[in-house]
Amino acid sequence: MNNYVLLLKYGEVVMKGLNRSYFDSLIVRRVKQLLKFVEGEFTLEYAQSTLCIVGSEGADMDDAADKMKRVFGIASVCRAWRCEKTVDAIRATVAEHIDELIGDAKTFKCEGKRSDKSFPLSSPALSGEIGGTILQLKPYLKVDVVNPDICIKLEVRDKYAAVHGGGEKGAGGMPNGSAGHGMLLLSGGIDSPVAGYLMAKRGLALDALYFDSPPYTSQAAEDKVNALAEAVARYCGKLYMHTISLTEIQEVLMRDCDERLFTILLRRFMMRLAEKQALDVGAAALITGESLGQVASQTLHALTVTNAIPQIPVFRPCIAMDKDEIVQISRKIGTFDISILPYEDCCTVFVPRHPNTRPTMEQILEQEAKLDIEGLVERAFATRRHKKIVG
């Protein structure tokens, strides 16, 4: 029997009440989606807030474990050996896998955890028993209960016992799609993919919207944003990437409006188009990578003016983050190296030299009165293109 398994410990979803099964089913669906891309056959067994993944002979459990760390709703992923619920079987399992469990640790402790209270030994007694076995096998080891190099976990569960060297941190958050559907405004920068990841982590299914501006922006810039969408999709599963061209709007704004308000006026058009696109695909929120005060269009005054457009909520998970905090997350999720590729995106094409950081609604409305807003939005919306991205 293949007794090497992955134990996926559920996170926040265990707090859910009567609708718990809905959340569980979303986790299982995502796990199954990801396991399709791993070599081997897998069966899933669920019990006691833990999903146990059993692989067929020769299944790539390392790859499976790596992928499971991207499943939202999972608090930790443990690579464990399962055995019968007897002290002898637990001892034999520890002995058989002692080298893999201990590695190059010099100190250790055993931590028994007995959820089946009918098991003959208490948790501390089981820890002592197996700890003694380990010391016999590896006499050079020292016990350190405060700060050990490795903590061997002995779990006595309802149906089986499991031995492992502690779990790796899971993706956390809430299962994919459990919180509804959002439209991510994805640029080529560092912040917006992070914003998408963070909202996906809280359970939003995503669509992404990219604004290009040919010929001011290149195909390479769009390819870069596609790559970013793929990186985000590694966490949130498949998403649809929509592209809308802003060329005409940018040219008209540049020609007819106050240059200092260019970026804000453009952001308002982006919001109009994003909301229209969101409603078109059934998304109920917008997501942006804005961070308070980071650039001229992200001051409180500017956000007030752009926020006045959409009726649906706008989530800005990076709003209170410093750039280095955002960068840290982007490195973790693998978007940083893509984000720093040097291609124009539509935000950098017509950058005013001295943007107004304190725009008022009166100023904005005065400028917009000169424009055929409806026509511009309709024509831009007609340039939509869609692409399915699978993560």
Place this chain on the structure above:
Amino acid sequence: MAIYFDNAATTKPSAAAVAAFTEALSLYGNPSSPHALGAEARRRLESARATLASLVGCKTEEFYFTASGTESDNSAIYGLWELRKRYGKRVILTDSEHPAVKEPCRRLEAQGAEVVYLPTRGGVIDTEFLKEAIKTPTALVCVMLANNETGAVYDIKAVRDIINAANSRALLHCDAVQGFMKAEGYKQALRQADSAAFSAHKLHGLRGVGGLMLKSNLHPPAFVVGGGQEKGMRSGTENLAAAVAFAAAATEYGKGAIEKVKEIRAYTEEKLRALDNIGFNVPPKHLEGILNISLRGIKSETALNCLSAQGIYISASSACSSKQAENTVLAAYGLEKADRECALRIGISPLNTKEEADALVAALEGARQRYGRI
């Protein structure tokens, strides 16, 4: 039909190169094998080497095949540094070298090298600066034969004279990837160098094969070690077909390509000079095949995208956005920021025609009319 004016980036493989490559594919024996098939492959490889050595102007045994110009630069720089690092810690290179030279030199800093950048303002080497810099014991001087952005041809003979006059033992490496077969008097220039790097795909050969010239009195440690091919200088089973195609392409290029390029260059330049508000970033001594201009009023990337949509391919050699790394070559040349932002590189090959040049110039002006405004 594509109109390709990006020939400094890479070139279309010539018919001669493709024919030589295809024919050599049937010689699948390993040149190191002693049997007849291997011996035939070896003979062909050596014949390609002799052809290229004669075009470079070096001895046959001084020419080594590598996998790229970048690899040749790396091998030469790391190798020559090893030979002279006890003599001096200074490494002098021009401020407009290709990254294939800049990056290995920068890496030598970890071994205690002191990297000094030699100014090339206006596409001309600052010889006074070099005369001063070389007074400190120097291991290596790297000066490219011709610059890949501006086409500037640097005076290698003058560099050699300064090294000699200072009685310096510094070795001289020359990145000849752009200049080989193209720069006027390139053979005499290369004769001054201790090592030089070449690449086939800039001459209508194929990618994946390059050349390294190394003076026969120098025996630096090899960069790629293994089976001891290329007299131990570059291990790895030889890419015979690509090497043969390199020789064929270079031979073909020697048959009047320069005159053809010169003609198209003159025609293109004349047409461009008729436009308003255009800057010519042309050094006094330059390659005919590289024409760098500043088309004022339209950002480089916009012009490039616009032309690309019409099937006309050129290169934007400038920094366009704040996120992009500054183009240090054009800054070193002395170009102002405004002119760098609209700089375009037109790379001309003998395959280009006057009709294509007309289409290019019309498309450039059309793009500026429609999308221009910085």
